[in-house]
Amino acid sequence: QVQLVESGGGLVQAGGSLRLSCTASGRTFSAYAMAWFRQAPGQEREFVAAISQKGGSWEHADSVKGRFTISRDDAKNTVYLQMNNLKPADTAVYYCNADPNRHTVKQASRYDYWGQGTQVTVSS
Numbered sequence: 001q002v003q004l005v006e007s008g009g010g011l012v013q014a015g016g017s018l019r020l021s022c023t024a025s026g027r028t029f030s031a032y033a034m035a036w037f038r039q040a041p042g043q044e045r046e047f048v049a050a051i052s053q054k055g056g057s058w059e060h061a062d063s064v065k066g067r068f069t070i071s072r073d074d075a076k077n078t079v080y081l082q083m084n085n086l087k088p089a090d091t092a093v094y095y096c097n098a099d100p101n102r103h104t105v106k107q108a109s110r111y112d113y114w115g116q117g118t119q120v121t122v123s124s
Helices: none
Strands: 003-007 010-013 018-025 033-039 046-051 058-060 068-073 078-083 092-099 118-123
Touching (some): 003 092, 018 033, 018 092, 018 118, 033 068, 033 078, 046 078, 058 068, 078 092
Parallel strands (some): 010 118
Antiparallel strands (some): 003 018, 018 078, 033 092, 046 058, 068 078, 092 118
């Protein structure tokens, strides 16, 4: 099982930027598609962005398209989420996860294991 550690969250004003990191260990990172999710208080965990093995394809949720960018560095076993033009609605705990199947990586319900997440708070 891949172990995941998210970092990079914080408090930022609306319009600001943050870059989240998720470092994985345990198995061959490059064999996994990776995804970011977020969960706001009282809401279900939702898909944010996903990237395939080797970074050949990626997808972003409509709510973040044009503002967030997912990328990966297999040499560092790390996936990133660059978040620009942040809005108060982006406030949430952000999580990453890994799936050997790039077609199912964005399905939050398929995962039993989650890391501790990283808190992002955007003030207006």
